[in-house]
Amino acid sequence: MKTNILVIGGTGKTGRRVVEQLQNRGIEPRVGSRNALPSFDWDNKDTWIEALNGIEKMYVTYYPDLAVPGAKEAIESLTYLAKELGVKKMVLLSGKGETEAEACEKIVMDSGLEYTIVRASWFNQNWSESFFLDPILSGEVALPLSDVLIPFVDANDIAEVAATVLLDDSYNGQIVEITGPELINFKDAVEMIEKASNRNLNFYDITLQQYTEGMKQLQIPSDVVWLIEYLFSHVLTNPNNQLVVNDIERVLGRKAKPFSIYAKETASTGVWNVEMTQTK
Numbered sequence: 001m002k003t004n005i006l007v008i009g010g011t012g013k014t015g016r017r018v019v020e021q022l023q024n025r026g027i028e029p030r031v032g033s034r035n036a037l038p039s040f041d042w043d044n045k046d047t048w049i050e051a052l053n054g055i056e057k058m059y060v061t062y063y064p065d066l067a068v069p070g071a072k073e074a075i076e077s078l079t080y081l082a083k084e085l086g087v088k089k090m091v092l093l094s095g096k097g098e099t100e101a102e103a104c105e106k107i108v109m110d111s112g113l114e115y116t117i118v119r120a121s122w123f124n125q126n127w128s129e130s131f132f133l134d135p136i137l138s139g140e141v142a143l144p145l146s147d148v149l150i151p152f153v154d155a156n157d158i159a160e161v162a163a164t165v166l167l168d169d170s171y172n173g174q175i176v177e178i179t180g181p182e183l184i185n186f187k188d189a190v191e192m193i194e195k196a197s198n199r200n201l202n203f204y205d206i207t208l209q210q211y212t213e214g215m216k217q218l219q220i221p222s223d224v225v226w227l228i229e230y231l232f233s234h235v236l237t238n239p240n241n242q243l244v245v246n247d248i249e250r251v252l253g254r255k256a257k258p259f260s261i262y263a264k265e266t267a268s269t270g271v272w273n274v275e276m277t278q279t280k
Contacts, residue, residue: 004054005166008032008040008078009061013125014093017159018059018166025163030055042074052085059166061093065227066101067235075104079111089114091166093158096121096177097238105175116165118158120178121241124262125155127193128271131228136193136272142204144211146186148236151179151244154257161251177245181256189259196263197272208232 005022009015010031022029032040032051040051042063052058060078062071075092082090092108094101096119108115126132135141158178165171184192187203194201206214208229215225235241248256266272 003028003030004056005029006032006040006051006055006058008051008058009063009093010036012061012063013123013129013155014120014158014162015059015061017156018162021159021163022166025167027167032058045077048078048081049085052082052087055082055085055087057089057091057166058082058087059091059093059162062104064224065098065231066094066104067098067230068100068223068227072100072103072107076107079107079113083111083113087113089116089166089169089172091116091118091162093162094119095235096179097235097241099234114169114172116171116173117175118162118165118178119175120158121151121153121180122236123155123158124152124180124257124259124266127189127263128266128269129155131224133271136190136201137274139200139274140202140204141186141190142206142211142214143186144206144208145232145236146203146205149183149185149242150236151181151183151242152189152259152262153178153180153248154262157248157252157256161248164251171251176247176251178248179243179245179256181244181258183242183244184259189263192260192263193267193272196260196267198267199272199274 005027007015007018007029010019011033019029019031034041038050039047041047090108090113094105094117105117127136161176161178165176190201190203212225212229
């Protein structure tokens with residue numbers, strides 16, 4: 001089916017959910033990923049033209065994060081090319097409290113394209129699809145800044161908002177801030193996962209230096225270590241990130257999903273069940 005909507009990062013945490021949201025509305029978007037046809041690869045600009053050909057609206061998520069070196073230049077190049085090729089509107093997924101991400105937002109806002117910026121807090125799915133999953137599976141969770149309050153937000157809520165503002169031009173020119181409905185800390189989150197998954201989880205409060213050293217010992221790539229250290233030291237502690245915003249309710253007409261409900265739904269999938277994970 002011919003489509004005029006492109007979802008860049010269409011196989012990622014929010015992107016694949018945006019694709020599903022659009023499909024549920026009878027729209028078959030073009031998926032922007034390395035394995036798609038036509039392919040889209042952030043590291044290969046030769047792929048961009050074909051992926052953008054015939055596209056009028058696009059959802060953009062940059063992997064791994066808009067804060068990393070090179071992201072601003074990539075967003076600048078993509079935005080310029082999109083305008084040249086006739087794209088009319090861009091929805092950019094951004095991060096709350098990230099100075100570098102705001103620089104990327106400004107590129108889009110000043111481009112002359114119609115736009116909506118979706119600024120999201122930390123994802124619930126970091127505990128089930130990202131860097132917090134392995135500690136949960138091990139039963140030994142050691143994290144720094146354990147008392148910092150975070151309005152964790154569900155990736156499904158982000159995707160529903162993103163799909164809505166992509167299709168509804170009444171949100172053009174707006175920054176939509178996406179948070180969960182409550183402030184919780186890491187210890188609260190682990191306790192909710194423990195209860196939902198019926199497992200015993202040990203939590204240890206450590207320093208950020210101990211955390212980054214631990215990642216290095218596990219031979220996690222240096223760019224990933226840098227990003228996670230940045231997120232902890234600059235983003236997590238930003239006062240703007242410790243606020244609940246009601247934009248999900250404003251856009252969707254319903255409240256955001258609480259972390260406890262996310263934990264219950266996710267536990268039912270078996271992703272935190274050690275035995276099931278080991279047999280896959």
